Amino acid sequence: xxxxxxxxxxxxxxxxxxxxxxxxxxxxxxxxxxxxxxxxxxxxxxxxxxxxxxxxxxxxxxxxxxxxxxxxxxxxxxxxxxxxxxxxxxxxxxxxxxxxxxxxxxxxxxxxxxxxxxxxxxxxxxxxxxxxxxxxxxxxxxxxxxxxxxxxxxxxxxxxxxxxxxxxxxxxxxxxxxxxxxxxxxxxxxxxxxxxxxxxxxxxxxxxxxxxxxxxxxxxxxxxxxxxxxxxxxxxxxxxxxxxxxxxxxxxxxxxxxxxxxxxxxxxxxxxxxxxxxxxxxxxxxxxxxxxxxxxxxxxxxxxxxxxxxxxxxxxxxxxxxxxxxxxxxxxxxxxxxxxxxxxxxxxxxxxxxxxxx
Ligand code: NAD
Ligand code: DAU
Numbered sequence: 001x002x003x004x005x006x007x008x009x010x011x012x013x014x015x016x017x018x019x020x021x022x023x024x025x026x027x028x029x030x031x032x033x034x035x036x037x038x039x040x041x042x043x044x045x046x047x048x049x050x051x052x053x054x055x056x057x058x059x060x061x062x063x064x065x066x067x068x069x070x071x072x073x074x075x076x077x078x079x080x081x082x083x084x085x086x087x088x089x090x091x092x093x094x095x096x097x098x099x100x101x102x103x104x105x106x107x108x109x110x111x112x113x114x115x116x117x118x119x120x121x122x123x124x125x126x127x128x129x130x131x132x133x134x135x136x137x138x139x140x141x142x143x144x145x146x147x148x149x150x151x152x153x154x155x156x157x158x159x160x161x162x163x164x165x166x167x168x169x170x171x172x173x174x175x176x177x178x179x180x181x182x183x184x185x186x187x188x189x190x191x192x193x194x195x196x197x198x199x200x201x202x203x204x205x206x207x208x209x210x211x212x213x214x215x216x217x218x219x220x221x222x223x224x225x226x227x228x229x230x231x232x233x234x235x236x237x238x239x240x241x242x243x244x245x246x247x248x249x250x251x252x253x254x255x256x257x258x259x260x261x262x263x264x265x266x267x268x269x270x271x272x273x274x275x276x277x278x279x280x281x282x283x284x285x286x287x288x289x290x291x292x293x294x295x296x297x298x299x300x301x302x303x304x305x306x307x308x309x310x311x312x313x314x315x316x317x318x319x320x321x322x323x324x325x326x327x328x329x330x331x332x333x334x335x336x337x338x339x340x341x342x343x344x345x346x347x348x349x350x351x352x353x354x355x356x357x358x
Contacts, residue, residue, distance in 0.1 A: 006034070011036070012048060014198050020051065033058070035059050038064075070111060083134045098163035135187070192255065207219075212286040217356075221263070226299060226302065229257050242314040255305065258305075269326055
């Protein structure tokens with residue numbers, strides 16, 4: 001049994017793997033990590049290769065819907081906290097096929113909550129007092145803003161618009177109910193769009209980088225003027241640590257980058273970075289590859305996060321500017337062609353053909 005461990009779900013995905021790498025790099029008081037992930041198309045153990053033989057790290061392949069497995073992992077590792085990342089995370093996939101989103105995001109979170117409640121009920125003393133269940137969620141649960149609306153706060157009414165955001169909203173409500181009804185010591189974070197190393201190239205930023213490098217069309221939905229608030233993934237991981245260690249039980253915390261940009265601004269900034277870094281690519285300027293395509297059904301126009309609460313209570317603000325974050329991200333993709341080759345094989349090609357007819 002590992003002493004002083006935390007259980008991470010979905011740790012082989014984009015944010016989860018960054019979280020584990022940061023956690024072990026920072027030392028984090030000697031806590032070990034147990035990572036439960038069933039390795040869907042988005043889960044990739046290569047992300048964690050650097051720490052795969054670290055004695056503080058254990059991987060348990062498994063599905064969060066599987067209550068027996070969760071109960072066994074909890075009994076075996078006796079974690080002091082759970083940080084729950086595991087989810088189906090891509091809006092476009094939820095439009096094509098919502099089933100997996102309901103299964104993992106709703107039923108999976110329910111299974112995890114039930115087993116956490118049973119585990120926590122048996123704890124005693126300090127171990128019971130200090131246990132935390134941190135649920136990682138999204139700004140998309142709040143719905144869509146117009147250009148002039150104020151940013152989302154923690155008290156903004158939920159109004160999810162896609163099967164993905166509706167499934168995340170359902171999971172947020174379950175977490176809230178388990179605190180309110182059973183006293184489970186929960187924390188919820190709602191974060192804006194992340195970017196950085198290890199992001200699966202179905203999402204706007206890595207998709208743009210990869211298509212631009214390959215001289216393929218860069219698909220921009222609708223008029224390209226939808227706005228997202230972009231945050232470098234390391235900043236998100238630091239915010240989660242701050243909430244885990246100092247957040248008030250039962251509370252939710254908004255996390256964002258204070259960095260609203262239209263999709264066209266994002267794509268343009270990547271294209272200009274590549275014009276400098278890769279002046280000899282087949283199509284330069286890379287922006288000539290931009291192709292406006294049919295809009296995403298139900299496409300939310302704008303997200304923006306008011307991060308006043310986490311700033312005031314926990315002293316967290318993002319450390320990375322978009323300019324440094326995006327440069328580091330582009331450099332990371334340029335330096336990691338083996339990782340890219342690994343994730344862009346068979347099933348990725350099928351997804352691209354289905355979504356973009358590319
Ligand atoms: P991701 O899709 O990259 O990774 C998800 C991980 O969960 C994968 O490793 C996958 O194998 C695993 N997983 C999926 N279903 C599972 C199941 N049934 N059992 C066990 N493991 C399972 O996602 P991400 O972008 O890293 O997002 C992580 C979390 O953060 C999600 O809950 C997401 O809603 C939330 N979030 C993401 C963003 C973002 O911009 N990516 C922003 C805010 C919040
Ligand atoms: O806001 C937080 C959310 O951010 C997370 O909860 C989700 O898990 C994460 O996937 C992300 O959702 P988005 O839908 O905002 O991210 P995506 O990268 O898919 O799209 C960003 C914007 O870019 C969005 O307005 C749609 C647009 N887009 C996306 C793709 C993939 C395009 O114009 N073209 C594309 O090919």
